[in-house]
Amino acid sequence: MPTTSSLQIGADDLAFPRLNALSYWLYLFSGILVGVSFFQGSTFAGGWTMYAPLNTPAYIPGEGLGATSVVLALIMFTAAVTMGSVNFLTTMYRMRAEGLRMRDIPIFSLSINLTVWMMLFAFAALLAALMILASDHVIGTTYFQFANDGSTLGTSAENPGASLLWAHLFWFFGHPEVYIVFFPALGAMAEIFQTFTGRRLVGRKWFIISMVLVAIQSFIVWMHHMFLTGINLPIKTIFMATTIGISLPFDLMVFSLIYTMAKGRVRFKTPFLFSLGALLLFILGGITGVFLGAIVLDYQFRGTYWVVAHFHYVMFGGATALIGGLYYWYPKMTGKMYDEFLGKVHFATFFVGFNLLYFPMFIAWETPRRVFEYPADLQIWHNLSTVGGFILGASMLVMFYNLFVSIWRGEDAGESPWKYASTAEWAVGSPPKLENFPGLPSYASGSLEFLDDEEVAERTGKPPGAGVAADGGTASDGGTARNIRAVTAPATPTAAAHETGGEGHASHASFWPFLVSLGGFIAFLGLSGVRTGSPVYVGMAAVGGLATVGSLVGMTRESFHAPEMAIAERWPFEGVEKMKLGMWTFLASDVVLFGGFIGSYAFVRVAYGWSDWHHDLIPAEHVTMPGLINTYLLLTSSFLVVLAMVAAKREWRGATTASLAGTFALGVGFLVNKGIEWNHLFHIHSEMFPNGWTLSTNIGSSTFYLTTGLHGAHVVVGLVICGYMTIRAWNGAYQGDDKPIEYFGLYWHFVDIVWLFLFPLFYIL
Amino acid sequence: MDWKGYTLIYVVLFVFATIQAVVEFVGLVDSAYWLAFGIIMVLSVVKAVGVAAYYQHLISEPRSVTYMILGGTLGAIALTGAAAYSIV
Numbered sequence: 001m002p003t004t005s006s007l008q009i010g011a012d013d014l015a016f017p018r019l020n021a022l023s024y025w026l027y028l029f030s031g032i033l034v035g036v037s038f039f040q041g042s043t044f045a046g047g048w049t050m051y052a053p054l055n056t057p058a059y060i061p062g063e064g065l066g067a068t069s070v071v072l073a074l075i076m077f078t079a080a081v082t083m084g085s086v087n088f089l090t091t092m093y094r095m096r097a098e099g100l101r102m103r104d105i106p107i108f109s110l111s112i113n114l115t116v117w118m119m120l121f122a123f124a125a126l127l128a129a130l131m132i133l134a135s136d137h138v139i140g141t142t143y144f145q146f147a148n149d150g151s152t153l154g155t156s157a158e159n160p161g162a163s164l165l166w167a168h169l170f171w172f173f174g175h176p177e178v179y180i181v182f183f184p185a186l187g188a189m190a191e192i193f194q195t196f197t198g199r200r201l202v203g204r205k206w207f208i209i210s211m212v213l214v215a216i217q218s219f220i221v222w223m224h225h226m227f228l229t230g231i232n233l234p235i236k237t238i239f240m241a242t243t244i245g246i247s248l249p250f251d252l253m254v255f256s257l258i259y260t261m262a263k264g265r266v267r268f269k270t271p272f273l274f275s276l277g278a279l280l281l282f283i284l285g286g287i288t289g290v291f292l293g294a295i296v297l298d299y300q301f302r303g304t305y306w307v308v309a310h311f312h313y314v315m316f317g318g319a320t321a322l323i324g325g326l327y328y329w330y331p332k333m334t335g336k337m338y339d340e341f342l343g344k345v346h347f348a349t350f351f352v353g354f355n356l357l358y359f360p361m362f363i364a365w366e367t368p369r370r371v372f373e374y375p376a377d378l379q380i381w382h383n384l385s386t387v388g389g390f391i392l393g394a395s396m397l398v399m400f401y402n403l404f405v406s407i408w409r410g411e412d413a414g415e416s417p418w419k420y421a422s423t424a425e426w427a428v429g430s431p432p433k434l435e436n437f438p439g440l441p442s443y444a445s446g447s448l449e450f451l452d453d454e455e456v457a458e459r460t461g462k463p464p465g466a467g468v469a470a471d472g473g474t475a476s477d478g479g480t481a482r483n484i485r486a487v488t489a490p491a492t493p494t495a496a497a498h499e500t501g502g503e504g505h506a507s508h509a510s511f512w513p514f515l516v517s518l519g520g521f522i523a524f525l526g527l528s529g530v531r532t533g534s535p536v537y538v539g540m541a542a543v544g545g546l547a548t549v550g551s552l553v554g555m556t557r558e559s560f561h562a563p564e565m566a567i568a569e570r571w572p573f574e575g576v577e578k579m580k581l582g583m584w585t586f587l588a589s590d591v592v593l594f595g596g597f598i599g600s601y602a603f604v605r606v607a608y609g610w611s612d613w614h615h616d617l618i619p620a621e622h623v624t625m626p627g628l629i630n631t632y633l634l635l636t637s638s639f640l641v642v643l644a645m646v647a648a649k650r651e652w653r654g655a656t657t658a659s660l661a662g663t664f665a666l667g668v669g670f671l672v673n674k675g676i677e678w679n680h681l682f683h684i685h686s687e688m689f690p691n692g693w694t695l696s697t698n699i700g701s702s703t704f705y706l707t708t709g710l711h712g713a714h715v716v717v718g719l720v721i722c723g724y725m726t727i728r729a730w731n732g733a734y735q736g737d738d739k740p741i742e743y744f745g746l747y748w749h750f751v752d753i754v755w756l757f758l759f760p761l762f763y764i765l
Numbered sequence: 766m767d768w769k770g771y772t773l774i775y776v777v778l779f780v781f782a783t784i785q786a787v788v789e790f791v792g793l794v795d796s797a798y799w800l801a802f803g804i805i806m807v808l809s810v811v812k813a814v815g816v817a818a819y820y821q822h823l824i825s826e827p828r829s830v831t832y833m834i835l836g837g838t839l840g841a842i843a844l845t846g847a848a849a850y851s852i853v
Contacts, residue, residue: 121840161852168848219840223851231851238847572829584830588837595841599848606849611798624789631782639775642820646768742822749820753813759782760805764789765798 004329005088007425007432008109010097010441010448015090015578017508017562018555019083025517026080033073033521037066040528044070049174052144052166056136057531059145065529068137071130072524076517078127085120086585088112094578096569097424099443103208106423107194107201110208111187114215115180121219122176124589128596129169132706138527141695141702143600159699161607164229165600171222172596178315179218183211185318186253188325189275191423193257195328196272197264198420207256210249217246227298236295243293250286254279267419270343274324277351278317285313288362303369309361316354323350323399330403331417335430336410342402349395356388424448440567451567460566512555519547549720556724577739583746594754597710601703601761608699614765617700619693621684626677627763630670631755637666638752641745648729648738656734660726660741663748667719674712678705704762711758714751722748766819774819781808 006014014020037043044067046054055071057064092113096105105113135141144162194201201207223231223239257279266272288310291297301307330338360381361367367374367382374382416426427448428437439450451459523544529537564578573581605613644659681693681701689697695705721744728734734741785805788794793801818824823831 121837164852172844220843235851572827574827576826576830584833588833591834591837592841595844599841599845602845603848607852624786628786635778635782638816638820639771642771643768746821749816753816756809756812760785760809764785764794764805765802
């Protein structure tokens with residue numbers, strides 16, 4: 001995904017290469033942690049939806065440590081996804097070839113762009129859900145647990161919103177996820193249709209508008225997964241309307257693809273056959289999905305093979321397009337052509353097998369899901385499905401053979417084996433070189449050109465090799481439509497440049513992302529068992545935590561260099577330098593994370609009874625003053641950060657250092673005040689709360705400690721950064737350059753803003 | 766913005782936070798809960814906008830940055846609002 005999109009938009013790399021490495025290693029270690037969970041007694045066995053309360057330790061047989069590991073692994077995975085999302089979006093908005101407007105980028109890259117936007121927000125909601133669940137597992141909060149007896153961690157808390165809370169959080173992520181999975185396939189399908197019909201997508205503008213609409217609408221349809229829960233009829237009706245509404249832009253896209261075929265001259269190569277097949281499957285999957293979007297029909301169809309068939313026609317239909325994409329880009333990836341005859345054999349057997357497997361399920365729709373028994377008269381359809389399954393599986397062997405053997409025996413593909421392919425990846429060799437392009441890509445003349453070193457130097461007014469902007473984005477952009485930064489990479493990077501990470505394609509070799517992820521893996525594995533008190537688990541948590549922090553410090557101190565393109569198209573974020581845009585994008589995701597936490601609090605409070613909450617669950621000792629003091633402390637600390645910026649700009653070293661040190665001190669004061677308050681609440685002895693008010697006392701205490709605790713964790717992270725910057729300022733850094741302080745300030749002020757809502761919600765109302 | 770502007774914003778934020786606490790200290794939360802709720806939450810929103818606009822300098826960034834943050838905020842509000850409404 002990043003490789004193809006980078007090539008298509010004319011970027012030689014991602015905006016943050018080291019962050020990309022960190023995403024990858026976290027992703028890998030999250031998978032390893034899931035693997036390890038199988039050896040901890042038993043792994044998570046609550047299904048892929050992880051419904052509450054069966055996802056909590058009290059309802060998991062045995063110690064449930066493997067289940068906890070899976071939850072923590074998913075947090076790791078989600079963190080990797082969020083880093084990737086920030087990286088891809090920053091790349092797409094800061095590193096497009098000159099002249100390449102957003103509306104003009106290839107349709108596949110546009111689909112990736114929208115996918116990543118959905119990922120940024122949807123996975124943040126999942127992260128909130130998983131962090132809360134992990135908290136229930138590890139430190140004993142009671143968000144997702146009903147009252148129960150004899151449990152390891154459960155309490156007698158009354159929490160009527162527990163189960164539905166999980167369903168809301170999960171499906172707020174889960175439905176956009178459907179499109180996150182499908183959109184890349186849709187983009188590949190459209191790209192392949194264009195190439196093999198030799199025609200631009202008919203109604204391309206409307207196709208794009210439709211994709212944007214679906215991406216937005218995907219966030220307002222989640223409750224159609226909850227029609228059989230206790231949510232009220234008005235909200236079901238609204239979500240039925242939004243669900244059926246989302247099929248409309250899809251209709252438009254389908255018609256666009258059909259008309260593109262009608263207007264063009266189709267060449268039935270393997271990639272096209274798979275894309276056409278995907279379209280047909282998707283049409284059938286989409287139509288049968290509309291049935292499920294209607295409340296009354298959903299009552300009948302849910303939990304049956306109708307859902308199984310619909311789901312596979314849509315999602316496996318998407319996978320069909322991606323197989324087409326694999327054939328399409330295989331020559332680019334390997335430099336070799338696959339065998340066309342075998343490709344067509346693969347498609348024929350695949351398509352027959354697919355429909356023989358899944359179509360009978362529509363006919364035998366009365367078969368219940370996940371139940372072994374079904375009416376005897378449906379057996380013939382199940383038999384057909386079984387045969388179809390074997391054919392489908394066998395067809396994939398043809399592909400694996402074809403693609404594997406073609407690496408050695410295939411004909412050379414050259415730059416482009418496809419006659420009408422028009423996107424940038426086909427203008428370079430196969431496989432592309434590490435630096436992607438033989439110069440700086442530009443569409444300014446109307447077609448793709450590569451600017452050499454001298455041309456770039458002439459345009460930027462700087463001599464070749466005059467230096468590049470650092471990864472930290474210490475140089476400011478001009479704020480014009482086509483920002484011209486210091487100087488670009490040379491047109492033909494040399495081997496020496498690669499090795500030194502100099503002015504050419506920066507070296508990405510860094511151990512730190514690996515070590516950070518390894519430390520995180522050990523820490524999470526340890527956390528999965530700390531509730532047992534086992535010294536091994538506690539030790540792993542401590543060692544892993546220290547290793548992670550140490551590696552992060554090492555990563556910060558490592559000299560790393562990722563040049564920005566000297567000339568690029570950057571709408572709509574002109575003037576927002578790379579690092580700042582990355583920070584803002586991360587904060588947008590963090591808004592949803594905190595939104596998930598605050599929304600969870602609001603939801604369980606509404607479920608409990610908004611007004612009764614305060615009287616029943618909150619002790620009289622929980623007063624406003626500690627919150628007010630902390631508000632003053634944070635507001636003052638934010639004020640000092642902006643003063644530090646002013647001082648740095650005016651090159652007042654002492655004032656810069658003092659302001660940052662003041663921010664640090666106030667942040668520490670915030671945590672100390674919170675510590676005193678928490679300690680007091682933990683140990684109160686009142687009639688209502690004779691054993692103190694702890695995390696597990698009730699849902700009120702759980703929401704208070706966890707939400708303000710997450711905020712406190714953000715303060716701790718900010719303090720680590722602030723402490724580091726204070727020392728640097730003392731040593732003379734930032735004078736005349738307030739950008740690093742501004743980037744830190746963006747984060748710190750955000751933490752301040754969150755508190756501005758936590759204070760009234762948890763201390764006054 | 767110079768230090769004087771930042772100071773003015775700080776004073777306003779400080780005063781608004783104090784007003785929020787005063788709303789509780791005078792007993793409005795007990796006597797007219799939803800009025801107090803409205804006052805306090807509006808003040809929080811104003812403070813948040815103030816910090817974002819002037820301390821995070823959103824006011825001088827391209828509007829697209831604001832829209833991006835608003836997108837996340839709207840998502841969170843949609844989740845909270847619709848979920849809460851679903852069980853009312």
